Amino acid sequence: MQARMKSPVFVLPETLSALLALDKAATTDGLSYVTRKLVHLRASQINGCSVCVDMHAKELKKAKESDERLFAVAAWREAPYFTDAERAALALTEAVTRLSDRADPVPDDVWTEAARHYEERDLAALVVQIALINAFNRINCATRQIAGAWKG
Numbered sequence: 001m002q003a004r005m006k007s008p009v010f011v012l013p014e015t016l017s018a019l020l021a022l023d024k025a026a027t028t029d030g031l032s033y034v035t036r037k038l039v040h041l042r043a044s045q046i047n048g049c050s051v052c053v054d055m056h057a058k059e060l061k062k063a064k065e066s067d068e069r070l071f072a073v074a075a076w077r078e079a080p081y082f083t084d085a086e087r088a089a090l091a092l093t094e095a096v097t098r099l100s101d102r103a104d105p106v107p108d109d110v111w112t113e114a115a116r117h118y119e120e121r122d123l124a125a126l127v128v129q130i131a132l133i134n135a136f137n138r139i140n141c142a143t144r145q146i147a148g149a150w151k152g
Helices: 013-025 033-047 050-062 067-075 084-097 108-117 120-142
Strands: none
Touching (some): 033 084, 033 120, 050 067, 084 108
16 A cells, blocks of 8 residues: 555645644533544544544544444444443534435434534534544545554
8 A cells, every 4th residue: 555645734734733723623621532532433434534543543542442432433323332422423423424425414313412412612513523534534535645654
């Protein structure tokens, strides 16, 4: 495997700074680090971004998350390892990541369940975090970045 080019965020370092600033701006007390990383991992799995799957699984492991939870993220609906709030965040992540998969990209029931678990500021942060990881996934997939090679 070989990347098509150096990561665009290193070719244009201002873009990495901007994306990291967006990440920082979309961090709230009501949206935990673990939930953010679960969201990042799930979107990255859907998008097939090996760089981000590798990175966010390692971050979750470093945060002392169990193997059971890490292994089950792709099957979170059928696994007993997630809280109702995490499930709502993961459902919203899937909907926002798969916008073209249905006529109503983010159904009201998915939105309402997320809004039931997160205050407006935290829900806003969740939506921005989902958009952010999708941006990183698209940059990495387009340029075929290699998992484990990108150390930031």
